[in-house]
Amino acid sequence: MRSAALVENKSALVELVGVRYRVRDAKILRGVSLQVHPGERVALLGANGAGKTTLLRLINGLISSSEGSLVSPPVTQQAMLFQKPPLLRRNVLDNVAFALKRRGINPIEAEQVSLQTLNRCGLTGLSQRYARALSGGEQQKLALARAWVTRPTLLLADEATASLAPAAVHEVERLLLEICEQGSTLIFATHNRGQAKRLATRIVFMSEGRVIEDRATEDFFASPVSQEAIDYINVERV
């Protein structure tokens, strides 16, 4: 019997059923069930320790659920953005082309496609710069370009703008929306309620490893049902 599973079906891009994850005695996820459909932009909201990052890492295949014999490998083309983007010690262009070259695409084509993507992200002029010498905002845009170049069906972002200045946040948000307009589905964790309102079509509110509310963005912010969600939204207003 599979008590936890990450499976694909025809209607949902990702479906999680009763997923549990624990580290020693700590229960990080306590039976999360969730379906994400193509084209959705889902924000994971919740306090620190709610399980948002763990859920993203599990969907991305970086970790496996503790229960259930199967977490099926994702067949979708996935990419993930991290709060602190892990950049290779190479120039900007090579960082983007890396993802393609590793998939067997010939280097010349990989660089051409990478340059086009850098252009979309406003990084063309920086293509020969050492990636780690870029500003925080530029680094995150570079990580986004590296994700975008692989044409991800599913894009995951774990507080990708948490340490960026407001201007860079809006730039990254604009790019995320552009990627989604081209067909990617987005699941992102954030503490920024404004960002959730701007980007998400749906809010999954989590608390202590459980999904407490799963509703359309307008509905969630207009009339949160659970006390946890009400408290969470009110904290921002205070």
Place this chain on the structure above:
Amino acid sequence: MIADAFLQALALVSSFDPAVISIVWLSLKVSGAAALIGALIALPLAAWVVQTRSLLREPMIVLLNASLGLPPVIVGLVVYLLLSRTGPMGALGWLFTPAGMIFAQVILVTPIIAALARQVLEDAQQEYQDLFASLALSRWQSLQTLLFETRFSLLVLLLAGFGRAIAEVGAVMMVGGNIAGHTRVMTTAIALETSKGELALALALGLILVFIVVVINIAAHYARQVLRRRYA
């Protein structure tokens, strides 16, 4: 007396004395070969330790770290016994030859490069493991990328290994025998000439040895910068 010896030493160095040049050249060959062979053994070993989930991983890490403190004279003694005519490797005929000295230095240098390379690779792996996993890289692809990403640090480790080899005296003295024109290298020559009271030659070789070590460090520093600038 010291001033005289120093002036004579400078004269020996500036005149490119053939005896001095021969000793320096042999030192560079022996230590260069030892560092290269050591790196060829150490880097795959470090990469294996970083990637493996084998039960041998932890004992290997302990062994590598412990090997950092290997006393050169003990290595010299063991290699001497191995290479001596009745030893298990006696048939090679390497005792009192440059090959034997390289063998001893490889034993000294390999753990240093391996232990430091393991740390470098492991730190890089920590940094990149999520990226590699999210890009679904195979273990081999991850390893290739790790080695490439740490190339500047690994280059410095290679030079550190060379520095250790060229400054070593105990093992090469025992295994090489310090035979003039055959196995006499800078460190063994310095030790011998000092004991004979021939301070000029000892000082000349000492100056060259210090010069080489300084050049290696400057080379390592600028190699890092030049390679880095290439990507800046």
